[in-house]
Amino acid sequence: MGVFTWIVLGLVVGVIAKLLMPGDDPGGFIVTILLGVAGALLGGFIGNYFQWGDVTGFNMVSLALAVGGAMVLLIFYRLLVRR
Numbered sequence: 001m002g003v004f005t006w007i008v009l010g011l012v013v014g015v016i017a018k019l020l021m022p023g024d025d026p027g028g029f030i031v032t033i034l035l036g037v038a039g040a041l042l043g044g045f046i047g048n049y050f051q052w053g054d055v056t057g058f059n060m061v062s063l064a065l066a067v068g069g070a071m072v073l074l075i076f077y078r079l080l081v082r083r
Helices: 003-020 029-049 060-081
Strands: none
Touching: 003 029, 003 060, 029 060
16 A cells, blocks of 8 residues: 555544544644554555455455554544543
8 A cells, every 4th residue: 555545544544533532632734644554554564464464455354454543543542632
């Protein structure tokens, strides 16, 4: 996947993760994209490690892994920022 695809997937994943975990978080559009891109990477690593799949593009497995990774990062982000 190219860099532009990772950014677009990160945007989509960040928005989906934010919708699944609503709340008043500091940061805005840029933080959402960064969490989404990092979540896609994290989800890809976790999925690859456990042999569940990999983030390879716009398909359901990749989207689920990326959203899961973004939600994990959003939880940690909320814990770190509120302290």
